[in-house]
């Protein structure tokens with residue numbers, strides 16, 4: 001069995017289903033991207049796994065790490081997993097860092113909680129972690145408050161806190177969305193380096209397939225609470241099969257192009273309350289036929305080992321997007 005294995009994960013809020021049976025495997029040390037537009041269920045997948053959803057959420061299915069079932073596991077067991085085995089970082093560091101506590105103290109608290117380190121040992125380790133995530137003069141800046149750091153540096157400090165527990169899996173939930181392009185590239189670079197050095201697995205959640213390609217080996221594309229396609233990044237970029245994946249690739253910003261010239265996918269994501277009967281993407285899909293509006297395509301293994309849920313896959317080969325990926329890396 002894979003190191004992390006998600007099977008048929010479903011989530012509803014107030015009778016509205018938002019996750020429709022997610023299945024995903026992550027190997028040890030593997031970096032997997034989770035991509036899709038806002039509201040497709042990327043965050044909910046992991047918040048459900050880590051028991052971080054509000055009590056009203058109805059969750060079924062299975063999430064196992066190293067064989068240990070997380071769905072329905074008792075609170076203290078989940079708490080042990082959180083931070084120590086699986087750590088999560090979010091888009092906005094200011095919501096996770098305590099503004100009135102020195103950053104070093106916050107990292108040391110994480111070290112005490114997950115590794116039992118205290119005093120001088122914890123302080124030395126906090127400084128080492130700050131150095132590792134690229135904070136200059138960590139020895140002196142360890143005693144500063146979050147507002148004395150830039151947004152990009154706060155995100156680095158969040159990453160240091162996440163690494164404090166030496167997790168086997170880091171969930172990075174849109175960690176660069178709030179940052180400008182240069183800083184974003186630096187953080188992506190940092191995450192790749194850390195993964196190589198620590199050997200931890202990573203799930204990188206993003207709207208942007210370009211950012212995902214800079215960090216991940218493989219990506220799963222989500223739409224309306226389902227995975228619609230997944231494959232190795234190179235295969236996904238070279239030959240995207242799902243028309244939605246093609247749309248996401250067309251929306252990747254080229255480095256020297258302003259956002260105004262991108263081609264966003266026409267239409268909007270469906271409200272989970274009123275999902276279409278057939279394929280959820282059919283109303284926006286240029287390939288859709290009558291059949292797609294009545295029947296739901298299943299996620300099936302493809303000859304190239306990718307997974308796809310589509311009745312009318314695209315066949316075009318996109319060399320130009322391949323070059324874009326190389327530029328981004």
Ligand SMILES: Nc1ncnc2c1ncn2[C@@H]1O[C@H](COP(=O)(O)OP(=O)(O)OP(=O)(O)O)[C@@H](O)[C@H]1O
Nearest residue numbers: 013018036037038039040041042043044045054272
């Ligand atoms: N606490 C909640 N109560 C009710 N509905 C929720 C709650 N959290 C998420 N949802 C709904 O679940 C669906 C999936 O949300 P989720 O946050 O996973 O999307 P996402 O793919 O992470 O989007 P984004 O890119 O905007 O973060 C959305 O329709 C959202 O409105």
Ligand code: NI
Nearest residue numbers: 042043044173
């Ligand atoms: Ni999200």
